Amino acid sequence: MSDGYTLTKQQIACLEELADDYELVSADDGPPVVRGPREELSRVGASGRLVALVEGVRSYLDVNG
Numbered sequence: 001m002s003d004g005y006t007l008t009k010q011q012i013a014c015l016e017e018l019a020d021d022y023e024l025v026s027a028d029d030g031p032p033v034v035r036g037p038r039e040e041l042s043r044v045g046a047s048g049r050l051v052a053l054v055e056g057v058r059s060y061l062d063v064n065g
Contacts, residue, residue, distance in 0.1 A: 002029045004029060005029060005030055005031070007032070007037060008046050008047075008048070010033060010046065010047050010048030011031065011044045011045075011046065013048055014044050014048040014049070014050070015034075015044060018054045019033065019037075019047070020035055021036070021037040022034045022035065022037070025041070026028055030043075031044050032044045033053065036050075040052065040054070041054055043051040043055070052057060
């Protein structure tokens with residue numbers, strides 16, 4: 001982890017309590033990013049809560065078709 005970002009106590013607790021099917025994929029230059037059991041990516045927010053990184057999208061054809 002770089003010197004520019006320090007984990008909060010809540011983030012550390014969240015990472016320690018994550019289920020075994022979660023994987024830490026990034027902790028560089030910002031909040032930790034984890035991959036969940038359904039391959040979803042989440043950021044561990046300062047409050048220790050998981051925040052989805054990618055929201056569902058609608059097909060271009062559904063929107064403009």
